[in-house]
Amino acid sequence: MTRSPLDAENTTYLWARSIVEELVRCGIDTFFVAPGSRSTPLTVSVAEHPDTQVVVHVDERGTAFAALGYGRATGRPAGWITTSGTAVANGLPAVVEASVDGVPLLCLTADRPPELRGSGANQTIDQVDIFGSYPRHFVDLPPPSGNIPLEAVLSTVDEAVSHAMRVPPGPVHLNAGFRKPLEPVSNGPLPTLSKRLRRWAGSREPLMRRPTAQPSVTAAVMDVLAQHVRGVERGLIVAGRLDGKEEMEAVRSFAEHVQWPLIPDITSGLRLGSAGTAPRVAHADSILADSDAGDAWAPEVVLHFGGRAVSKRLRLLLRDAAPSVYAVVRPDPSRFDPDHRVTDHIEARVAPVCAGLVERSERQGASKWTQRWLQADTTVAETLQNGLMAADDTPRLSEPGVARLITRRIPASHALVLASSMPVRDANRYAHTDGARVSVLANRGASGIDGTIATAAGCTVGTEDPATLVIGDLAALHDMSSLALLQKHPVVVVLINNEGGGIFHFLPISDHDTVFESYFATPQSVDFSRAVEAFGLHWAQAQTLNDLASVYDEACGRAATEGTSTIIEVQTDRNDNRHIHDRLDTQCAEAVAKVLAKQ
Numbered sequence: 001m002t003r004s005p006l007d008a009e010n011t012t013y014l015w016a017r018s019i020v021e022e023l024v025r026c027g028i029d030t031f032f033v034a035p036g037s038r039s040t041p042l043t044v045s046v047a048e049h050p051d052t053q054v055v056v057h058v059d060e061r062g063t064a065f066a067a068l069g070y071g072r073a074t075g076r077p078a079g080w081i082t083t084s085g086t087a088v089a090n091g092l093p094a095v096v097e098a099s100v101d102g103v104p105l106l107c108l109t110a111d112r113p114p115e116l117r118g119s120g121a122n123q124t125i126d127q128v129d130i131f132g133s134y135p136r137h138f139v140d141l142p143p144p145s146g147n148i149p150l151e152a153v154l155s156t157v158d159e160a161v162s163h164a165m166r167v168p169p170g171p172v173h174l175n176a177g178f179r180k181p182l183e184p185v186s187n188g189p190l191p192t193l194s195k196r197l198r199r200w201a202g203s204r205e206p207l208m209r210r211p212t213a214q215p216s217v218t219a220a221v222m223d224v225l226a227q228h229v230r231g232v233e234r235g236l237i238v239a240g241r242l243d244g245k246e247e248m249e250a251v252r253s254f255a256e257h258v259q260w261p262l263i264p265d266i267t268s269g270l271r272l273g274s275a276g277t278a279p280r281v282a283h284a285d286s287i288l289a290d291s292d293a294g295d296a297w298a299p300e301v302v303l304h305f306g307g308r309a310v311s312k313r314l315r316l317l318l319r320d321a322a323p324s325v326y327a328v329v330r331p332d333p334s335r336f337d338p339d340h341r342v343t344d345h346i347e348a349r350v351a352p353v354c355a356g357l358v359e360r361s362e363r364q365g366a367s368k369w370t371q372r373w374l375q376a377d378t379t380v381a382e383t384l385q386n387g388l389m390a391a392d393d394t395p396r397l398s399e400p401g402v403a404r405l406i407t408r409r410i411p412a413s414h415a416l417v418l419a420s421s422m423p424v425r426d427a428n429r430y431a432h433t434d435g436a437r438v439s440v441l442a443n444r445g446a447s448g449i450d451g452t453i454a455t456a457a458g459c460t461v462g463t464e465d466p467a468t469l470v471i472g473d474l475a476a477l478h479d480m481s482s483l484a485l486l487q488k489h490p491v492v493v494v495l496i497n498n499e500g501g502g503i504f505h506f507l508p509i510s511d512h513d514t515v516f517e518s519y520f521a522t523p524q525s526v527d528f529s530r531a532v533e534a535f536g537l538h539w540a541q542a543q544t545l546n547d548l549a550s551v552y553d554e555a556c557g558r559a560a561t562e563g564t565s566t567i568i569e570v571q572t573d574r575n576d577n578r579h580i581h582d583r584l585d586t587q588c589a590e591a592v593a594k595v596l597a598k599q
Helices: 011-025 040-048 060-074 092-101 150-165 195-201 219-229 245-258 291-297 312-321 350-359 368-387 399-409 422-430 452-463 473-478 480-487 502-506 513-521 528-534 545-561 574-597
Strands: 030-033 053-056 079-082 105-111 137-141 171-177 235-239 262-264 301-305 325-330 344-347 415-418 467-472 491-497 538-542 566-571
Touching (some): 011 040, 011 150, 011 171, 030 060, 040 079, 040 105, 053 452, 060 079, 060 092, 060 105, 060 452, 092 105, 092 171, 105 150, 137 150, 150 195, 219 301, 219 325, 219 344, 235 245, 245 350, 291 312, 325 350, 399 491, 399 545, 399 574, 452 473, 452 480, 467 473, 480 528, 528 538, 538 545, 545 566
Parallel strands (some): 030 079, 079 105, 137 171, 235 262, 235 301, 415 467, 491 566, 538 566
């Protein structure tokens, strides 16, 4: 028989059990818990609830990023539970990422009661507004007391969940003070409960229903936007990060309707796999390798759907082109205009806007402008394929080659998680389009490299399927403790080890030899095989791309049938990697120049 949330040992557990019950009723049933003493009532309450899924991990930062990964994969917030003190501070990087990139997350932190705050009591810090302006909502809950109606606590939970889910979604923070005893023991009589609470306990509904409002756009705004589209010869569609298949299909269908070049960011979900008959330009970043040819690709009108794109070259093209109309469509009021070129910010869901534009415009054929983009895209794809071959006509091991191979072989059931720095950039530039169209997740809000392994683990909790993670050695070192999460949550990790920070070789500081290697490239010589062995995970090393294909397929098979994780180490050279990128850029620029010469 299911236990009533009102059936509690003391007032502390009456509150804790009711908070968890209300969260479950609001749709938050997955919790990532870092063990601690002060959070005991919350931990016991989620552990004993029949409808919760609980992931326990020793590292607070790791659990916070795992909760972030869950939110990225599902669009629903997970609960992050931690004890008081610096444990809470460890959640800041994940909270920042969730806030900047609009990922729902519920932070449920335990705290000391008011009489211990500022008293020098052990493990007590100022947790009020510890995350600054990043949470969408913050409440400092007082310690459980019979003098405070439980209805006030439940409605506070309802409001917090609403803030996490409304547009733009993001993190919320409930800071809950608790007095001892923290264990579920009898400790005096429970407060008198109202009729409303007893009705609540007998139902499955939250105390206060708060449907999530969706931003919409007026017909007048749609008419103006449609007018921008009509009769345009050089129109461009940019797809940034999109949330879900509905948005992806809406953007793809609109591009197919108007036959404007569609430039999909790797996080859009449209960069990989088939795009149907939409005029997708998958290799735009390489097409733009020759900055002197920018005028040939400068658009008159740009419609940007979703979040920010990875490509710096695309951003610079649009900055210099200064199109007469640059409309950003995203359900978020925050400004997205680093170069101050946006003329219209349409705060609305992407799918209805795309559908409205299709209704208000005639189907078009591909213009010469579109045909030029598509011809260049085909030429660049062939150039990259040839450029990544060795002299004996076999695939050459390189970081661009890894991006191309993994995106071609990744199983359709996987999500692809990309670490910041080089992996996400290489996938955006070099990914193959012949593979499966899979969800692509990357912490590109604040673009930090911390918590990436944990993010991938949290993704698998949300999807209930394995994930593939491509990560560099420094990002892996940042999150080694999260390898413990991979013991139960299957992730195939492709670890590109170039013994330092390869991305710094692309910065001007790389020309300053006296400081570059020690202070920026930060060389390391960690034996990752021993670290992986310590966590009881599978480890493999790939010496060639053919090796990588073989061990990757085997690892994906184990992840599917056994639910186990594998770390595949790929050794590359940082200096060589820079030269390969430069050579591919030169080859692509020359190939595109020939396309333009024929126009």
